[in-house]
Amino acid sequence: MNRPVFQSPGLIFSLLVYLSASITHAQPFAKADIARWQQRAKQVTITRDTWGVPHIYGKTDADVVFGLLFTQCEDDFDRVEMNYLDAIGRLAEVEGESALYHDLRARLFMDTTQAVALYKKSPVWMKSLLDAFADGTNYYLHTHPTVKPRLLTRFRPWMPLMFSEGSIGGNISVIPTGRLQDFYEQRKTSMMQKNDNTDIYERESVGSNGFAIAPAKSATKNALLLINPHTSFYFRSEVQMVSQQGLNAYGAVTWGQFFVYQGFNEHCGWMHTSSYADSMDEYLETIEKKNGALFYRHGGQIKPVPSQKVKLPYKTDSGIQYKEFTMYWTQHGPVVGEKNGKWIAIAMMNTPLNALEQSYLRTKATNYASFKDVMKLNGNASNNTVYADADGTIAYWHGNFMPKRNPRFDWNQPIDGSNPETDWKGLHTADEIVQVKNPASGWIQNCNSTPFTVSGTSSPNKSIYPAYMAPDAENYRGINAARVLSQKSVFTLDTLIAAANDPHLAAFDDLIPSLLKAWQTVSGESVNQANDLQEAIQVLTNWKREYGTQSVGMTLGIVWGETIQKLARSRVQPGQPLDNLSFTAFTISSTSPQEKVTALADALANLTRDFGTWKTPWGNINRYQRLTGKIQETFDDQKPSIPVGFTSSNWGSLAAFGARTHPNTKKRYGYVGNSFVAVVEFGKRIKARSVVTGGQSSQPGTKHFTDQAPLYCEGKFKDVLFYPEDIQQHIERTYHPGE
Incomplete structure (x- = not known):
């Protein structure tokens, strides 16, 4: 049975000492390491096209990963570092005490001892990629001595194993840090008892849109794919990764990760949309105290509550201070809160090696069968997948990691952890989850909504699946997407772009x-x-009821x-x-x-x-502006900005642009929505177009800081340069890492 792992007292050792020795007080890089990096750099060629997009070539996949991390650091080292401060639970060391419970949440699910152990048992091919990740990042720091990290002066190969939540793994971010604080500080007021559910209506809707068009509805008789993730701005970069080992992937890469998350290769393409498929559960644990020790009930047994003490560092004006916590687990997972006298343990996917393997191997899939074979790793807990390929197949899967459960319980609510009947019964196979392949309607859409309208009348039959597989509701984007795709009989890349930018606001x-x-x-x-x-x-x-700058x-x-x-x-x-x-x-x-x-x-x-x-007019209010390139951008009504017609996806806008006023502004400036957007035609030769929010670089004043912003704000796309002969006509610079 595949269960979330939990820490036990036997795993206790001095995490703090280990981290301090391995990262914070890192010694200068060893000569042997530098020589090895320099040799590998000679095997990697980076070609920046005229949009600044890096096309990275190497003999091996590991060579390409080395080059990828080097280019990511060139373009935005701050975001690479920040993603790892977040993932490994060290944010409080740079942001202060307010981030302590963010760090505690991360440590409850994974710590460095587990990550190191997973790294050591990784297959050789994965270990080579993890090593290349660390080497490429460290070589960047070595060759850029003026770059001053906030904390991480040396990157380690086990780190990506702690960066597998959210978009590619479980999703610990759904656990409120306030509830953790209530429990671990033994505060009487629990967030579970507050009326905080209305907050969701004030948040900007994120997520994504994915469309697939079958050959029957394509002017060229080739399958088409729309890739339209909605994220915080500048969350991913655009790259191409090419090796002599069969890798040739193009698309969006999250800063600090080493695989194309949403994109395509010569054979197929994949688009992930955030899923509400039920892949995690909260268990209400009955706790008893005997002779000073804690136990929880499970069936007729009482079992000891595993615990572990940890000291978490945090920054203060007078230097680093520490706060000690005793963390708790049950067999269901870490304890994250309390409700009506019962402890809440949360069960979710915690198999980071599977998540990384699946995320990387899908980029080398060659057809539907090989793509689906990779899905058997069950390493994706938070995404739906829209798929298209050169054979003309289009497909959709609703989630991937899906625990088997007793259907007589209401899995939308916290479950009685003392009842063994509520335990997970293994995982559903890739064949058992909600899906569709080559629907008669000729199209697929998902906009973070129900899977039972993904293909019109050809959508999956809701009655044959357990309710917990797809509790997702319909939304206005889904309604609009189905309307747009069903009304048109033939699509081209141009008309697919038009569909992605349909201005109707269905709400x-x-x-x-x-x-x-x-x-x-x-x-x-x-x-x-x-x-x-x-x-x-x-x-x-x-x-x-359509968007537009003049409206x-x-x-x-x-x-x-x-x-x-x-x-x-x-x-x-x-x-x-x-x-x-x-x-x-x-x-x-x-x-x-x-x-x-x-x-x-x-x-x-x-x-x-x-x-x-x-x-x-709306365009006078709704604006795009990028001034500093910092993770927390600032905005100014007196400085140049660009009008944007599209708006929040909450109103049903397919092209999403979440904007709000900021300190000292009357105008609204975008911060979340369309990020890397692409349309792809699969055939004997790939044809694709794309656009990113602003540009490839985070450095103000550089050519690629906002060079794509005018296209982005008008819903226009640039040509993707996929083949070497096309790239050769649009080269800005070719170099080896470190040159």
């Missing part, structure tokens, strides 16, 4: 009619600004929508989770006609206050 198909109806029942004379309100109502009546109707719709939703949020009851569509329905039903009209009056007043007139 307002429900929201605006409710406002217009409210206006009819509320006398305009009873509300201040009656004349302005009448004019605004007319603007909204005429608005096609005043869009400005009114969004600002009014935000105002009325804020009122509705305050009325959501504890334990009343609402998805995208149901929250809109709740907003409409829970607010009166008078409140809807008053919200419009408030919207007009706020727009007039901030911009001089409520008749302000």
Whole structure:
């Protein structure tokens, strides 16, 4: 049975001493290491094209990984380092005490002793990649002595084994750090007892869109794929990795990881969308104390609670201080909170070696069969996959790591951990999870929504799957995507781009009619600004509910929508989770006609206050700006920015651009949404186009800091240079690492 691993007292040793000796106080690199790196660098060639995209060539896959990490550090070392500070639980050492529970959460699931052990038992091919990861990063630091890391002065090959949560593994980020703090500081108030579920309606929707078009609906009779991840801006870089061992992958790579996460090779392409497939569970553990020792009940037994003390360092004005914790586990996983006197243990995928192997091996898949064979590793817990290939196959899988469970329990709720019937019963195979292959409709879409509408009438049959496999709800992006893909009979790369940028905002198909109806029942004379309100109502009546930089109707719709939703949020009851569509329905039903009209009056007043007139086009408010390249960007209304027409995916915008005001700004600046976006045609020869949020480099003033921003903001794409003969015509620089 594949279960989350947990630490035991037998694994205790001085983590702090180990880390201090191995990283913080690293000695200068050894001459033997430098000589080895220099020799490998000669075997790696990096060609930067005219967009700054690195095309990395090497004899072996490990050579290419070495070059990849070198180029990542060239483009944005800060994000490479930050991702590992986050993953290995050392954020508090640079950010202070506020990050302690972030670090504790990471240590509960994995520590360096486990990562080192996994590294030692890794297969030879994986160990070579892990070594190359560390060597490429360290060689960058050696050849760039003016670069000053915040903490990590030497990278170790086991580190990627601690960076396998979220996008490629389990997802520990869903565990609230406040709840951890409540438990481990023995505070009486638990976040589980608070009405914090309404926070989800204030967060910007992230996730992704993936489309696949079958040959039957393709003008060239080749399969097409849309890759459109929605992430925080600058979260991934664009690369090509080519070796003589069969690697030729192009796409998006997360800073510090060594594989193309979303992309394609000569044979096939893969797009991941965030999944709500139920791959983790919370167990309510019955705890007993006997003779000063802790036990938990499981069936007729009481079992000792494994524990471990750890001292976590954190930065203060007077230097590094330490806080000691006693961490706890049960057989279900680490203890992360308490509810009604019972401890909460969480079970999730914790098999980082499988996650890394699957993530890398899929980039070398040659067809549907080999891609599916890699999925048998069950190393992907948080993603759905949209797939297309040169044979004309299109496919979709909803999740991948899927525990088998007793279906008589409600797996949406915390489960009684004392009942053995609630234990996981192994894993479902890749054949058993929700999926579709070559649907008769000729198209597939997933926008972080239900899998039961992915292909119109050809979608999977919900009744044949356990409920826990796909509790995902529909959302407005999914509705819009299905509409767009079903209405067109033939697609090209150009029309697939147009579909990805379809401007319709489906949420307002429900929201605006409710406002217009409210206006009819509320006398305009009873509300201040009656004349302005009448004019605004007319603007909204005429608005096609489409985004655009020149649209005043869009400005009114969004600002009014935000105002009325804020009122509705305050009325959501504890334990009343609402998805995208149901929250809109709740907003409409829970607010009166008078409140809807008053919200419009408030919207007009706020727009007039901030911009001089409520008749302000959306592009004057919604802007793209990149000034510093720092992880925490700053914004300034007085400095240049670019208008953006598309908007938050919460409204059903397929092209996502989450924007908000920032300190001292009236305009809204984007921070999350479309990142690396690509369309691919598979055939005898790959044809592809792509665009990234701003540019390849994080360094202000350099050519590739924002050179793609104008394309990005207008929904346009550049040609992908995939073949050597095409790259040769667009070379900016060719070099070996360290030159």
